[in-house]
Amino acid sequence: MPLFTMVKRALANVTGKPATLMYPATPAKRYEGTRGHVVIAIEDCIYCGNCQRHCVSQAITVDRAARTWEIDRLRCIICGRCAEVCPKDCIFVEPDYHPSTTGPAVEFVQGPPPAPPKEEKKPKAEE
């Protein structure tokens, strides 16, 4: 019955549940390993700038003197390369997506002031 091959499927589609989610009422699917957005634990950062150098889309800017770390969310392609090259492993990829935006989405992270140059090896003071 070449005419009705689709009928079974069509009926199943009509009577069945929708395959799509009622987003945003239902949150989007997310998995543990989903690459959603990049975050930094700034207190561990040593401002080496490795993430900036390896950033494929040049989304990251690190300023060693001012102790800032900056990411352009619209440029970022969430490849996770920064997390991979970080020597202190202080960049993470979180599974949830950044909310959509219409304007610029540069996120600016100010690091804590350098700790006194002895004891605790938290942020090492750079000369």
Added chain:
Amino acid sequence: MIEQKHTIIEIPVSDLLKKTEEYHTKGHRLVQIGCTNLGDRYEVNYTFTKSWDFESLRLTVNDGDVIPSISGTYWGGAFIYENEIHDLFGLSVTDINVDFQGHLFETKIPAPFKNPPKVTKVPKGGDA
């Protein structure tokens, strides 16, 4: 895994048509024609295959050299690559059966792989 051997034969430009004809009579298929910019010169590779092994004819040409088109032999497959070489690298290929005169790749800057365009960085935060 089948080892895919790749033989490269360096030939002068004048031998190209003859060699190509030979491959065609042997029943080889044209895999691709690729060009690489080596700074002061260009390498053009014509790759043929019959099964798994590749054979490449390699021309080394300078700017301004004229390459004859092999579309006389490979009438269907060659024109797209030859037009690409012309459009992206600015080399001139003569007698292509379908000559787009530089309109296959409609790039803003002519021959972008020969004269790299000046890079303008999009400002941070997007250009929206």
Added chain:
Amino acid sequence: MGNRIVVPFGPPQHPVLPEPIHLDLVLEDERVVEAVPTIGYVHRGLEKLVEKRDFQDYVFIAERICGICSFTHSVTYCNAIEHIMGIEVPPRAQFIRTIWMEYSRMHSHLLWLGLAADAMGFENLFMNAWRLREEILDDMEATTGGRVIQGSCKVGGIRRDIGDEKLGEMVDHLKKIRPLLEESNRIFTHDQTVRHRMRGGLGTLTKEEAWDLGAVGPTARGSGCDMDVRSSGYSAYGGTRVQTGHPPPHGGLSGSLPRPLGRGARSSRPRRTCGGKDARRPCRRKGEGQSGWRVLCLLRTAPPWRVHALHKGQRQEEHRPPPVRTPTLTNIPPLVKMLAGIDLADVPVVVLTIDPCIGCAER
């Protein structure tokens, strides 16, 4: 014989085209005499970017050559680099790469089947194909972290492992969707609408023509050329049971449609072969230059395509742009040939049969 007129088809947008290509159709009444393609609307110069980027970072750029068959592009690039440097990839990484490549292939074929149905105006079938594709994409996202841009391949291995438990789940999932895929295939080969739209040898290429025009991938196989790069056994294809080749063209359908049909369901199912003792974390190696290899040539079937990358590189600083050859570029001459002599109304359907991915073709 009427007057000849030129009709621009998709200059460059057209409702049926997923990507921008321009075809100048020379018409005689309703019949296409000749088609002249123009591409270049989405040329991004990705090959040139190789010169500027670290070779390990470039994997992510290579992956973005295409937004559908992305994983295969990254594997091809990594293979080229591994070949140049003489890096051996751990077997588990090879198998996992192969699993992802096959998943890529499945979702790419389903996407294409959907688009082909859309070109025929069969919206219900289109939606159905894409719904099935989502199932594949879910597993892709769960294992790689990305839906279509997986970003999970790296030079020397892979960036993520798939646990044995997850592998088992994936196999179960595939078993579940297999009947759905087969059902969908049956619609493509048996339904009256599809058959009517693809009637009478529309857009058929003979075997000789396909060979001579340099057709690759499903386009060539649909014409009867026995060509499947997977049968060379690259990555872990040597150790899996991949059915290559194609079902014979279904009676009455045009030679060009059944190409990727059946492949969705036939793509290899990951076997439990991937567990073994070789399980290792993806290796990280420093890339030291090896000047022994100068040029290498790789052939890959990206989902429905074949990527031909000719790399030239000795040391990182000398990394030369590889001419990336994707199947769409190679399949444009066969397309031009197929278009000659058909009706204007059939052009959209025939254009879609090569699975045009212009982004791939232009890099």
